[in-house]
Structure formats: C-alpha cells, structure tokens
Amino acid sequence: MKDYSIDDIKRIVRPNLGEEVPLLLFRILRIIGMRSILGESSGATLYMMGKRVGNMLPARTMEEFSDMIRELKVGIPEAQLIDEDHVTVKLYECITCAGFPNTGEMFCDMESGIIAGLLENVCGKKARSTQTKSWSAGFSYCEFEVFLY
Ligand SMILES: [Zn+2]
Numbered sequence: 001m002k003d004y005s006i007d008d009i010k011r012i013v014r015p016n017l018g019e020e021v022p023l024l025l026f027r028i029l030r031i032i033g034m035r036s037i038l039g040e041s042s043g044a045t046l047y048m049m050g051k052r053v054g055n056m057l058p059a060r061t062m063e064e065f066s067d068m069i070r071e072l073k074v075g076i077p078e079a080q081l082i083d084e085d086h087v088t089v090k091l092y093e094c095i096t097c098a099g100f101p102n103t104g105e106m107f108c109d110m111e112s113g114i115i116a117g118l119l120e121n122v123c124g125k126k127a128r129s130t131q132t133k134s135w136s137a138g139f140s141y142c143e144f145e146v147f148l149y
Contacts, residue, residue: 023095026095027096030110031096031107035107042109043109047109047113050110050116050117051114051120054117055117055121057117059122064122065079065118065122066079068118069115074094074095075092075093078090085125085149086147086148087146087148088145089115089143089144090133090143091144096108096110096111097134099135100136104138105136107134108134111131111142113129115144116146126149
C-alpha cells in the first residue's frame with residue numbers, strides 16, 4: 001500500500017463544488033461512521049491518526065501551531081504554557097464536538113492527536129495529549145493537557 005503525502009493529495013479539481021465540505025458530513029463520518037466501525041478501539045485509532053496528521057503539518061513555533069489549527073478549521077486554540085514540559089490547550093469551536101449535547105462521553109481523540117503531533121514538531125520532543133473537557137461533557141470548549149517528554 002502506497003503512503004501518500006500532503007503534496008500527493010492537495011490538488012483538488014472541483015470547479016462547481018469547491019474545496020469545502022459540510023461539517024455535518026465530517027461529523028457523520030467521524031462520530032457515527034468511525035466510532036461504529038472501529039468500536040472500542042476508535043479512541044486510540046483516531047488519536048494515532050490525528051498524531052500522524054499533526055506530524056505531517058509544518059509548525060515550528062507556537063504561533064504556527066495556532067495558525068495551523070485555525071487554518072484547517074479544527075478549532076480556535078488557546079495554548080497556555082504551564083511549565084517547559086506541560087502545555088494546556090483550550091480548543092474553542094471544536095470541529096467534532098462544538099454544540100454537542102452533554103452525554104458525559106469525550107471523544108475528540110483525533111483533535112487531541114493533531115495537537116500532540118503539531119506540538120512535537122514545535123518542541124522537538126515526544127508529546128502525549130489527554131482530553132479533559134468537551135462540549136459533550138458539559139463545557140463550552142474542549143481542553144487538552146499535553147505532556148512533552
Ligand atoms: Zn471537541
């Protein structure tokens with residue numbers, strides 16, 4: 001199986017429909033499709049997928065980290081450096097959960113992975129991100145605790 005790069009896939013020829021897709025389609029694929037097919041392992045798989053995406057994207061500074069997440073419309077990030085190995089990232093308008101009912105479950109694993117992957121590029125260290133807040137757990141933003149090691 002061939003590994004495709006961002007360069008391989010970025011050429012889009014859709015003169016009538018353009019480059020945008022409805023967010024509802026993304027959420028059907030992401031929350032209903034992937035979760036029901038991958039089942040219990042969906043969290044770990046989506047996290048690994050997100051991390052790979054994050055690692056493929058260019059970001060060398062915290063500003064580029066924020067710009068990239070915003071440009072891809074994953075959400076509006078607000079990063080706070082707790083200490084040199086610990087960053088807290090609030091994510092407003094999260095692509096997956098913003099507006100979601102409070103079900104008590106948190107499932108923004110792909111976003112968590114994207115944040116970890118991008119921060120690895122920025123910091124030149126390994127990163128592990130854990131989601132601690134979500135719309136689906138009663139908050140109006142997502143929050144991720146990221147540890148660098
Ligand atoms: Zn979220």
